[in-house]
Amino acid sequence: MTKLSLQALNRATLERQWLLERRDATALEAIEHLVGMQAQSPLAPYVGLWTRLRSFQPEELAKLLEERQVVRGSMMRATIHLMSSRDFLAFRPLIQPRLEREVFQNMTYGRHRLEGLDIGAVLRAGIDRMTAGPATAVQLREHLGPLWPDREPAALAHAVRCLLPTIQTPPRGIWGKGGNPAMSTADLWLNSPVDPAASTDPVPSLERLVLRYLAAYGPASVADAQTWSGLTRLTEIFDRLDLRPYTDATTGRTLYDLPTIPLPTEDIEAPTRFLPEFDNLLLSHANRTRWxxxxxxxxxxxxxxxxxxxxxxxxxxxxxxxxxxxxxxxxxxxxxxxxxxxxxxxxxxxxxxxxxxxxxxxxxxxxxxxxxx
Structure with missing residues (x-):
């Protein structure tokens, strides 16, 4: 297998992250190419798009959010991500195991605090509250607490946020505006349940998710993909795919990539770029020595x-x-x-x-x- 130096890995990933050269693309195209952008800092994606696109202006992303073409919701690593609405609907079910771990293994809100609880009833109560309008965490706690007075309201609200396909609604995330995060669900906000059939991908699946990851973050190892997604047991997914293997010359790890993507020369110049806080470039590999x-x-x-x-x-x-x-x-x-x-x-x-x-x-x-x- 071809060995790749840290410099070669660095340049390869910078190119597919659109950081070697700004692209003439729309914000929606960039968000989908990156398979979402981490966005718990609501305005971070604006800087992340500016540093990757030639003509990006804040109004473009604000309009996408207001028109519900993109959304901010719990996704990879159980963190808030900015996603296209069609990708959120398609891939949110695949990330559900990570969000379930976030609830049931959470030391603060999970474990014995939810033991013996009818989680289905809690989720139905959460939906009832959000049907009346987007609800903040405080409003969810105020609604759920009296229904289960022997439980911690914060734990109940956390279960609703993670186990349902919740979306943080505008004005949160709108440039020049603010406000506490208010939540709705995909069914209510997008008038559509989470459904793999909604994706532009032919067959939304873990295989497609891995291929999308490699197109934006590769070459990468199985551990890298698991770090990015928060999922486990992806080795069998990689094994089923037709991928090009490489060897990390520094660590000896096996890395994988799409066979159709050529690598840039490793001595290509890399311009200075400013990344926002929580940019996925720095969060999406188990081994970050390329950065x-x-x-x-x-x-x-x-x-x-x-x-x-x-x-x-x-x-x-x-x-x-x-x-x-x-x-x-x-x-x-x-x-x-x-x-x-x-x-x-x-x-x-x-x-x-x-x-x-x-x-x-x-x-x-x-x-x-x-x-x-």
């Missing part, structure tokens, strides 16, 4: 990397960024490198930082603050 080297990982906690945006320079995560001030007249972006940066690296990073500020705060005066490594 962050081991010494950096030891000094950087995952929580730090997730709650702030990441800066890719030469294909590697080199710094964190955060918008520390944002008004109509002034916008300040703070850059905190994990490693010392060269003068040329700072020039490239600051240039892209100003491009990002122009996107997030047009018309404002921009300032980029450097923090010491």
């Amino acid at each position: 962050i080297d081991t010494p950096t990982r030891q000094s950087l906690t995952l929580q730090e990397a997730l709650t702030k945006g990441s800066v890719l320079h030469n294909g590697q995560a080199k710094a964190l960024w955060k918008l520390t001030q944002a008004t109509k007249s002034q916008a300040t972006l703070e850059i905190a490198p994990f490693v010392p940066l060269t003068r040329s690296a700072w020039i490239a990073i600051e240039s892209e930082a100003h491009n990002l500020l122009t996107f997030t705060n047009p018309g404002a005066t921009h300032q980029v603050d450097r923090l010491a490594a």
